[in-house]
Amino acid sequence: MAKTKVSLYKEFTKGIVKENPVLRLLLGCCPTLAVTTSVKNGLGMGAAVIFVLIGSNLVVSLLRKVIPEKVRIPSFIIIIAGFVTLVQLLLQTYLPELNDSLGIFIPLITVNCIILARAEMFASKNPVLPSLVDGLGMGIGSLAALVLMGSIREVIGNGTFMNMSIPFIQAGGSIEPMLIMILPPGGFFAFGILIALAQKLSEKFEKKNKIEGDVCVGAISERTACLLCGGCSFGRNGPQDPQQEAEAMKRMAMLSLQNENQDEESVENNGGAQA
């Protein structure tokens, strides 16, 4: 009993710091860059992601013995799309303002790699309770990253925090707000800096469990990585030369096409290394 408690706690916290889906696993870059122009948007998006993540993890985990192996990805996508539609309808009714500012990125949660990744990596292999906890942890991790990005961009770019103005950063104050931070380039810039920071910190604190390998950054599993996020960079630092890139690409495309027993083992190994 005590053991399960400890492992549940572990499942919960891993998503927040060690395997933070946005800053460490680099999943779901698009919404992270696009909607974080303010803290409020970051919070809204994070909450929507948590909802969909918990819901899909729950259902996938419940149906894990029913869904045939070969059609699991389409089934997961449909389950996720169902929850996304729910969120869409709820937001339209209760928070129309937030719905407008998040716009197209609400339906696009469907193709957010974080959610598919958790369904494939975790929920489809684990019982309901750990899956729920995992979903909550990963969701909170991505919420934290989104809010962090949102705060940086809103404070520097607009001189406000949650719409409250900050005295120093004002037009005519001691620091002028830098509008560029809430425009698209600021998103790329802030995200780049944050990832560099995350890399530095993780190097410092986790010397032992460094995750290495030439699998896709959105490394869900060798088999499905590319099917999910559409060819992210390979490995934590990307491929080192064109030939390596071509090889990795070919290999992953092949792996994602043939889902046979042989892969099962490599997935297990991969999952083990990541956990």
Place this chain on the structure above:
Amino acid sequence: MKEVLIILFSAILVDNFVLSRFLGICPFLGVSKNLKTAMGMSMSVIFVMVLATVITWPIYHLLLLPNDLAYLQTMIFILVIASLVQLIEIFLKKAVPPLYKALGVFLPLITTNCAILGVTILNIDETYGFGSSIVNSLGAGLGFMLALFLFAGVRRKVDQANVPKFFKGLPITLVSAALVSISFFGFKGLIENIFK
């Protein structure tokens, strides 16, 4: 004609899918390392974007809207796109082997690329007609290609630069993407001034 051109050019330059709308960031960061893969990826993206629009637009306007099922949009669209990609793959393999060889590796990769689902939903949200939707998708695809090609050049230079250790890889790529994105601001007033 004028309207079509406006839609096309704003999709390519002003509202560039990658650099100002933030759609399709993963492939943008992933395959912009050399021109050959960038070419293959962007060709398949253009191809699938246009085809997906050709199929999803009628589904929404002829099937979902008259039957009050507009809320099923997200679910239906992602299903259609996923199966469309599979179908295209099978079809190309049999019918046009050279094209399959060129696009083959990339096709399965873009099933859940958010740019594809994004463009089909945007077409509906912006209430474009059928023709304008296709032009918009084409423009979005071409914009994706332009961004990928430009960025491949930038990356080649960045790779040779001496970068601080923790900025190696993705962080420096993102920072340079920020600079490329700034350069696209130059196009902001373009459309209004040309087509006034």
